[in-house]
Amino acid sequence: MTACRVCGGKIAAPAYEAPAPALTSIMTLLDIPTRVYVCDRCGHAQCDEIPDIETFYDIGYRISLNSEGHDQIFAVKPDGTVIYRTDHQAEIARNLLDLPQAATLLDYGAAKADTLHKIVAARPDIEPYVFDVSTDYASAWNGWIAPNAQATYEVPAAWDGRFDAAMSHFVIEHVADPIGFIRGIHKLLKPRGTLLLSMPDVSANPGDMTVADHINHFSEASLRRALAAGGFEVSVIDTTSFPGAFFAVAVRSETPVKQEQDATLVQQAVERGLEICDFWRASAAYLEKRADTFRGRKVAIYGAGFYGSWIFSRIGNDVELTAFLDQNPNLQNAVHFGHPVIAPTAIAEDAEALFIGLNPLKARAAIGNMPHLHKSGLQLVWLEA
Ligand SMILES: [Zn+2]
Structure with missing residues (x-):
């Protein structure tokens, strides 16, 4: 049971729950479970507070701070x-x-x-x-x-x-x-x-x-x-x-200000929130199965941003990761979770699978434009089952 941060309504149970680790927006892992609650009174979705939140933003959260020219x-x-x-x-x-x-x-x-x-x-x-x-x-x-x-x-x-x-x-x-x-x-x-x-x-x-x-x-x-x-x-x-x-x-x-609530807008928000929670639950279960298939074998992850990092947090211990592939020249040649970030065209010849870590609403169109990733011997694994 938790209280909605916007309307104060009670939310009985999480709509999505995943065990630790949780991934932060600055691509670090926290040893806490993820729990998402969707409020059916106002259409807000929320997660538990992260521990020691003040320290995290005071000294832990240095977004885009390292180099003057760095920008997303x-x-x-x-x-x-x-x-x-x-x-x-x-x-x-x-x-x-x-x-x-x-x-x-x-x-x-x-x-x-x-x-x-x-x-x-x-x-x-x-x-x-x-x-x-x-x-x-x-x-x-x-x-x-x-x-x-x-x-x-x-x-x-x-x-x-x-x-x-x-x-x-x-x-x-x-x-x-x-x-x-x-x-x-x-x-x-x-x-x-x-x-x-x-x-x-x-x-x-x-x-x-x-x-x-x-x-x-x-x-x-x-x-x-x-x-x-x-x-x-x-x-x-x-x-x-x-x-x-x-x-x-x-x-x-x-x-x-009078708080006029548009019932249709709230209902749409609740349905969409629950749908997204269902998506992540299904995706986590699917990735676990695929990680089993490729256990100990060479795979790459497309995307060193949030989605790719999330895939890593789920399968990184199971597979042999050769690299993250990313189009962003600012990320190439960096090391992410101990693995190199390389241009998509530089994917290792012997990688057997490529896990696609992109916004699922855009992933198929983006990867469809990259003919060198469609080749025999390389299985593409999408976030959606
Ligand atoms: Zn609410």
């Missing part, structure tokens, strides 16, 4: 041009926020604040502020954000009511009290100030359901409810600009 790849255009995630995020944010001249903009849970940096580069009139729960990022802020516009661990009381807008990218999925989190930002905005929140959309990226530190999996229904509970009127929920994510824009209300 959002997409590769047909001509080979790479679109980086924070460039794309900054463009969406600029368009959605549509800020007035000389606006004050707070990046809440900023990490290195790359998105804010790129917004300010395009709009030098904007006054940037940052907040995070770690001091790891100060060196990335210094030089372009005034020292008194930087806050760590706690937001100064003087910031209450100061901001024209606040944005928080891919943070709320990590927090144990999402309503308190939204209320905390409400307090910092001016009346009618704008909030931009981005987060994974599990319905479009089902792998998100099993990410250990993504303890909230919002649906449109639960996101609307959470924003209302936090004192915001929703203007836009954009599900298309960043496939696999929600970008929500909401306006600070000065009076309590």
Whole structure:
């Protein structure tokens, strides 16, 4: 039994449960089981909190921190041009926020604040502020954000009511009290100030359901409810600009916001949540069987991102892994869980199977475009049975 973090409703039993290890968003393994609960009252899905959550984000969570130029790849255009995630995020944010001249903009849970940096580069009139729960990022802020516009661990009381807008990218999925989190930002905005929140959309990226530190999996229904509970009127929920994510824009209300619940939206969210849980249960059981078939034999995993890492967490001890294959040049030549990451064309001649670690909604189309992976003697193993 657990309580829904959005509506407070009781959820009797998990819809998905898997034994340890659990995989985090930064591709580390935690020695905890995975348990996903789906709330049938508001359409929210959630996992147990990870142990010692403060320390994990303070010193354990150094996303994209190692090299200045490192960024996650959002997409590769047909001509080979790479679109980086924070460039794309900054463009969406600029368009959605549509800020007035000389606006004050707070990046809440900023990490290195790359998105804010790129917004300010395009709009030098904007006054940037940052907040995070770690001091790891100060060196990335210094030089372009005034020292008194930087806050760590706690937001100064003087910031209450100061901001024209606040944005928080891919943070709320990590927090144990999402309503308190939204209320905390409400307090910092001016009346009618704008909030931009981005987060994974599990319905479009089902792998998100099993990410250990993504303890909230919002649906449109639960996101609307959470924003209302936090004192915001929703203007836009954009599900298309960043496939696999929600970008929500909401306006600070000065009076309590009525929580209108759309029963159809809730029902859709619940059905989709349960469907994704069923998918992972079936996939885990199927992978176990396939790992048995290839026990001690040479196999490769396609994808060094979340899905490939998840496959590794399930079969890594059973098979002889030759390599992870990945198209991302930033990952090639790296070592992942003790195994090399190589270009897909460099797959070992003697690999007998290739486990496909890609978003199941896109995997077959992506692999279909790679003729060198379709050859005799190489079995392709998909996530779905
Ligand atoms: Zn709920």
